[in-house]
Amino acid sequence: MRIVVISDTHISTSASPDYKKRWVNWMLVGQAADISRRLVQDVNTLRPDLVLHAGDITDNGDDDSFRTAAEIFGKLEAPFRFTVGAHDTYNPGARDRLAAAFGYRDFSAASATFDLPNWRVALLDSSWWLKKDGSEHPALDWDEYGKGKYLGVVVPRQEVERLSTELRANSQTDIILVTHHRMAKRCEADYTGMFYPEATSKSNLTPFDTCFKNSEEILKVIGDYDNVKMVFSGDAHMNELIQQDDKLFCTVAGACVYPMEYRVIDIADDHVSVAKRPFPDSSYIQESFAGNEWPMGRERDSSLSFNVRRK
Numbered sequence: 001m002r003i004v005v006i007s008d009t010h011i012s013t014s015a016s017p018d019y020k021k022r023w024v025n026w027m028l029v030g031q032a033a034d035i036s037r038r039l040v041q042d043v044n045t046l047r048p049d050l051v052l053h054a055g056d057i058t059d060n061g062d063d064d065s066f067r068t069a070a071e072i073f074g075k076l077e078a079p080f081r082f083t084v085g086a087h088d089t090y091n092p093g094a095r096d097r098l099a100a101a102f103g104y105r106d107f108s109a110a111s112a113t114f115d116l117p118n119w120r121v122a123l124l125d126s127s128w129w130l131k132k133d134g135s136e137h138p139a140l141d142w143d144e145y146g147k148g149k150y151l152g153v154v155v156p157r158q159e160v161e162r163l164s165t166e167l168r169a170n171s172q173t174d175i176i177l178v179t180h181h182r183m184a185k186r187c188e189a190d191y192t193g194m195f196y197p198e199a200t201s202k203s204n205l206t207p208f209d210t211c212f213k214n215s216e217e218i219l220k221v222i223g224d225y226d227n228v229k230m231v232f233s234g235d236a237h238m239n240e241l242i243q244q245d246d247k248l249f250c251t252v253a254g255a256c257v258y259p260m261e262y263r264v265i266d267i268a269d270d271h272v273s274v275a276k277r278p279f280p281d282s283s284y285i286q287e288s289f290a291g292n293e294w295p296m297g298r299e300r301d302s303s304l305s306f307n308v309r310r311k
Contacts (some may be wrong), residue, residue, distance in 0.1 A: 001117060004078075005178070005263040007035045007054035007234025008254035010087065011072070013064040021059075023237060025258040025290040029059050032256040035284060039255055043197045046264060050116065054234035054252055055085025055127065055180030061094045065144050066101035070206045073102075074149040082211055083111065083123040085180040085235065086153050089227045092139045095125075098213070116176075118310075119267070122166055124179035130154040152215045153181060160221065167225040174310060175228045182233040182240070182251050183215040222247070229308050230272070232263070239276055239297030241304050248304070250274060258288040259296045270310050275303040 010032045012019075019030035026277035028035060043051060053073070056063035073080050084107075088098055095107035104110040105308050109122045129137045132293065144150065155163075160177045167175065212218075220229040223245055226242070230248045239261065253261040260279035271275060 001267045003050045003265040004048040004251050005052045005232045006255055007252040008056040010056055010059040010256050011069045012059040013068050024292045026288045027257040028288055033068055035256050040075050044077045051076050051078050051080045052178050053082035054178055054232055055083045056087045059087050061088045061090035061108045063097055066098045070101040083178050084127050086126055087125045089127050089139050092218055098189045120170055120173045121176045125153045125159050126179045126181040128154050128156040130213050139199050152213045155218055164221055177228055177231045179233050181212040181235045182212050183218055238295035239301040260285045271306050272308055273305040
């Protein structure tokens with residue numbers, strides 16, 4: 001069985017073709033739709049059994065971009081499932097509208113757990129917005145954001161309970177978990193060059209600064225069960241492979257920003273191999289590069305083969 005995981009396509013129908021946004025390197029938002037179309041063509045050559053998107057499908061969470069994304073990923077020749085990213089939740093009701101663009105009744109239907117041969121895939125929503133008063137909100141209020149009212153993103157209480165119920169009910173089934181924000185305890189990337197004033201060097205950035213705010217709680221939930229074997233996330237726009245507590249945590253690079261790579265996972269019985277695949281047009285990669293190579297990851301972040309203790 002072959003699974004492809006992509007992330008952070010940041011499709012925008014409102015951005016001009018030459019628009020790019022600085023993060024660590026240049027996000028080619030204005031060309032993101034064309035990049036995604038080319039990405040779909042490349043993925044189809046691999047003949048995967050499933051394609052997963054780890055979120056930030058769009059850049060602004062608007063209806064036109066949702067429809068364009070649905071049109072683009074509708075060209076995939078394999079089943080396509082997704083979770084939501086923070087950029088997809090910039091507007092009220094965005095989740096259900098995103099789901100509707102892809103033909104689902106609502107977001108609960110789009111994010112429902114589903115089965116693969118000998119595996120189960122759980123999609124975890126880590127993109128609710130946590131205010132400093134402790135309240136959780138499904139969409140970003142830009143006025144409140146400008147006033148500094150938010151702490152960051154979070155897996156909401158009902159989603160934590162849904163995950164716990166899912167893992168308990170399927171304790172004898174191996175599970176692949178997909179969420180937008182990373183949750184690994186360790187982080188050895190050098191964050192020098194990150195385009196935030198408060199995070200310009202590795203020394204003042206902790207691993208959880210690139211995670212959702214209740215990462216430790218979710219790590220405990222999945223740690224209480226031994227059926228979660230792999231966790232895939234995006235958001236950080238970098239390559240990372242970490243094995244801890246008998247689980248693989250894989251961060252998928254961004255599709256529209258250097259190094260513009262995605263993940264290919266091959267599963268045969270109890271053997272799993274995870275590799276990265278670069279975007280086929282190097283001119284986009286060169287245009288995105290702003291001098292920061294660390295999102296490429298270490299050599300050991302490129303690929304990994306291991307055996308899974310099957311349930």
